[in-house]
Amino acid sequence: MKLFENTKKGFFIARPNRFIIECMVEEKKVRAYLPNPGRLKELLLPGSTLYMVSQKSSCKYKYMCVATEKDGVPVLLHTHLNNRVARYLIEHDRIPGLEGAEVIRPEVTVGSSRFDFLLNHKGKEVLLEVKSCTLFSGKIAMFPDAPTIRGKRHLEELKMLSGGNRKCAVLFIVHSNAPEYFLPDYHTDLEFSKTLLSVSQDVMVKAVSVSWNKDISLRKTVKDLIVPWDIIRNEAHDSGSYIVMLKLNKSMDISVGSLGNVRFKKGYYLYVGSAKKNLSSRIARHQRRRKNLFWHIDYLRKYADHCASFPLRASSDLECEIAGALNEISQWNILKFGSSDCGCDSHLFGISDDPSHLPKFINLLLDFRINRLEYLLTACKCK
Numbered sequence: 183m184k185l186f187e188n189t190k191k192g193f194f195i196a197r198p199n200r201f202i203i204e205c206m207v208e209e210k211k212v213r214a215y216l217p218n219p220g221r222l223k224e225l226l227l228p229g230s231t232l233y234m235v236s237q238k239s240s241c242k243y244k245y246m247c248v249a250t251e252k253d254g255v256p257v258l259l260h261t262h263l264n265n266r267v268a269r270y271l272i273e274h275d276r277i278p279g280l281e282g283a284e285v286i287r288p289e290v291t292v293g294s295s296r297f298d299f300l301l302n303h304k305g306k307e308v309l310l311e312v313k314s315c316t317l318f319s320g321k322i323a324m325f326p327d328a329p330t331i332r333g334k335r336h337l338e339e340l341k342m343l344s345g346g347n348r349k350c351a352v353l354f355i356v357h358s359n360a361p362e363y364f365l366p367d368y369h370t371d372l373e374f375s376k377t378l379l380s381v382s383q384d385v386m387v388k389a390v391s392v393s394w395n396k397d398i399s400l401r402k403t404v405k406d407l408i409v410p411w412d413i414i415r416n417e418a419h420d421s422g423s424y425i426v427m428l429k430l431n432k433s434m435d436i437s438v439g440s441l442g443n444v445r446f447k448k449g450y451y452l453y454v455g456s457a458k459k460n461l462s463s464r465i466a467r468h469q470r471r472r473k474n475l476f477w478h479i480d481y482l483r484k485y486a487d488h489c490a491s492f493p494l495r496a497s498s499d500l501e502c503e504i505a506g507a508l509n510e511i512s513q514w515n516i517l518k519f520g521s522s523d524c525g526c527d528s529h530l531f532g533i534s535d536d537p538s539h540l541p542k543f544i545n546l547l548l549d550f551r552i553n554r555l556e557y558l559l560t561a562c563k564c565k
């Protein structure tokens with residue numbers, strides 16, 4: 183299966199908005215259309231290789247970006263083509279558990295909802311929803327990479343519609359052959375993850391990985407991924423650690439409770455904390471500027487803008503380990519800030535450039551959110 187006749191190489195520069203990227207194509211800086219609403223922070227790094235196709239002359243942008251590269255292998259980004267891939271896999275009996283299924287209709291409306299396919303499988307109707315997954319690291323793939331209320335609703339509707347002569351299924355297509363496991367991304371979207379867990383008795387949950395050749399043709403190998411339900415059940419809770427990113431627009435002295443007067447340089451600050459329960463409301467509290475001053479971070483938040491928060495949900499306590507890793511990638515820290523109860527020098531780290539674009543910070547998140555799960559998977563031997 184080949185999706186495009188001709189592709190050109192490009193190199194990623196920036197993403198001014200969700201559907202537009204800036205890149206170099208044939209040594210010229212151009213803007214191009216990106217048909218993917220995901221965050222893609224882990225894939226689109228400055229200098230990342232892109233696969234571009236020419237668009238019709240009536241289109242606003244000359245090029246469209248259809249794929250990028252990770253570890254030298256193309257990763258399909260064109261989410262609108264994901265259903266073509268799904269159809270090919272179904273019609274070629276490549277989805278374990280759905281061998282022999284036939285497509286009755288794509289884009290099928292049931293009640294007020296629309297699903298990707300209606301299939302006939304051994305005389306039974308199967309309603310199938312397909313999701314494209316491009317978030318992966320090592321042996322693990324996760325979905326979604328941005329919260330999806332629509333995705334959660336789809337799962338609930340599939341559960342309601344299953345029964346009698348109708349089966350319902352959700353298929354995650356992971357665009358890399360490296361992963362062996364698939365998990366919902368409970369760090370980014372806990373609600374979606376809990377919903378997937380709660381519907382898994384009634385809705386068939388399938389995850390397969392595919393991979394692409396350099397001419398964006400589909401490789402033969404399709405892998406059936408393991409969904410480690412026990413680990414998801416254990417880890418997908420509103421508890422664990424978090425990193426809050428703040429930006430201080432000018433250098434200043436700030437009085438920080440028991441620490442007294444502290445000099446803060448202008449720049450970005452990464453603060454690590456943890457919550458044994460209600461992690462989401464703790465993060466929401468850090469986002470608010472007006473509140474009683476309780477934690478050290480509250481004093482800084484009075485003067486600094488909130489940029490982003492990153493939950494790192496886990497059953498184990500990773501806070502101080504994350505602090506150690508942030509210490510390695512940052513430029514300075516504020517001594518004893520947020521670390522009165524532990525042995526760390528600090529839980530607040532400074533960096534002059536926006537960390538959300540820095541590979542070392544993105545990799546740190548991947549390490550604690552995804553790579554760390556490999557230990558749990560090896561220990562439990564989920565099969």
Ligand SMILES: [Zn+2]
Binds near residue numbers: 505529
């Ligand atoms: Zn600590």
